[in-house]
Amino acid sequence: MKRMITRAGLIRAGVFFALLIIVPILGGPVWLLNLLIFTVMYAALSSSWNLLGGLAGYPSLGHVAFFGIGAYAFALTFSGSVGDGYSPFLVLPVIGIAVGLLSLPIGWVSMRTRADVFAIVTITFLFITQTLAFNLTKITGGAQGASVAAPPFDPATYDWPFYYAMIVLLAIAMGISFYFSRSKIGLSLSTVRADEDKAHGVGVRVTAVKLIAFAVSAGMVAMVGGVWAYYIGFIYPQFAVDPLITIGMVLMAFLGGRGTLWGPVLGSFILVPAQQFFAQSFGASQLYLLAYAAVFLVIMLFLPRGILPSISDRLRRRRAAALGAARDAEAHTADAVTPEEVKA
Amino acid sequence: MSAILLEVDHLTKRFGGVTAVNECSFEVQEGSITALIGPNGSGKTTAFNMITGYLKADSGHIRFRGDLIERPRPADLYRRGLSRTFQQARIFPELSVEENLVIAAGYSWRQLFGRRVSRADQDRARQILAEFRLESLLELPAADLSYGQRKLLEFAAVLMSNPKLVLLDEPTAGVNPVMIDTMERHIRERNAAGVTFLIVEHDMQLVMRLCDPVIVLDQGSKIAFGTPLEVQSDPLVLEAYLGG
């Protein structure tokens, strides 16, 4: 039973990534690839956020700070030259690990609070980071922005490396999410999310798993920030540490189903195109944000736990009902009643 | 022959103006089933919370297995062999019954990165479920259990780590009579296997049958200590229960 689920999951993942990979090769329009880059970017961000916000139940609103730190780390490293253009991608893991380590004290302090207080503390961290990005002009260039050297890629396929880098990061984020859920880390995180005090009382290594989730989540987001900076080529504090990016990752995970493997991906593939569509229909005005919020509100009202958990709940209930009916029928035909049924 | 497993020394806790536990001292002998009784609001749960590190005591301290516990913390105590259940059974509803048991068994750092439920974990969970005759529930989400089943699951889970001392806060409250017998049988069996119990319980018949000695609290203070018979006829105890 469990093995079958794994195989179905592998096939699903294989098909999904194969489809993503062949899009540029099939030669879709430029706008499509551009849209896909941002969609996959948000899927990677949201999946990374989900490691902490979904699995551990610590809804960080400050994650874009790590995105921004990753972006600046990349921009500062490669402001002069990027060589052949490909080697900078190899520096991303270093950025991810460095930011992951840097995030540990922040996680340790902020995760002494919970739920809504935690959300506020992390949002404070976001604004501190943004303020620093504006004011540490010697390092970040402040409001003037910071630039990354342009890679010597063939203009016809210029976007491809960035697109594939985002896909790799999404695959890593999902791989970690999958690994967590299959290991005692995930089991421990579920207990932290459900009842942290009780978790302490049955010997769960609460602080350790929280910090692991925080650091991995932050490091992943920083790597995505690095690729983003490289792709955009020029970064400003208000865009690198943009609260809307934080809101994006959170909403997408909520929409698709936080704490699930595919929820953040599904949420991103709905919301990012929707956002682009509304942004174009409403032109330059920020009115599109209203439409964007409306879509989200409608879905959350009807599926409060997000799309995937609501569907799997419904399936489970239907299956349980079917099973119950079958068992009733069996009990009627059988002469003896088993002890379990008496207890139930 | 029997050693002192838990020593509670002048434990005090105030909530604003209320002194929930007042200079309370008692001992739990290794191998005993000790009862902690008292009228509603007499401070039993608060005492449990301080002993297990869920609440910081205003003053006083505890010793467990001879060691002074400077800063009681639930996780540390659990690993040293002191575990508890809650008055309102606390289990992890999203996890399966099996996972509830597995997580409570504890794990090493290496196992933290290993399988969510290993073969060995499975065997242990199955074994204890068989003992509790709950095998059929193994794969159910714990959320689907009845109240009584949850209490049994929480009890079974704290046994997974082979504790020395188990604190049970009203193990039979709100549970049907059949389940009370089941619970009593498990406590006796485990006690025979070497586990010491400290039990808060309102069902006096059960206390009289099962426990010795009995500690009585009233308004946060210990007012009596002795065998069930001694305590039963103690005028202070009678007054506390009738007056309360």
Ligand SMILES: Nc1ncnc2c1ncn2[C@@H]1O[C@H](COP(=O)(O)OP(=O)(O)OP(=O)(O)O)[C@@H](O)[C@H]1O
């Ligand atoms: N967190 C708290 N904040 C304020 N007062 C509290 C708190 N916890 C307990 N109290 C008070 O402390 C006193 C002792 O409560 P406690 O729960 O320890 O009693 P108990 O003996 O377990 O009662 P019961 O038999 O009803 O479970 C009560 O007066 C209670 O109102």
Ligand SMILES: [Mg+2]
């Ligand atoms: Mg109580």
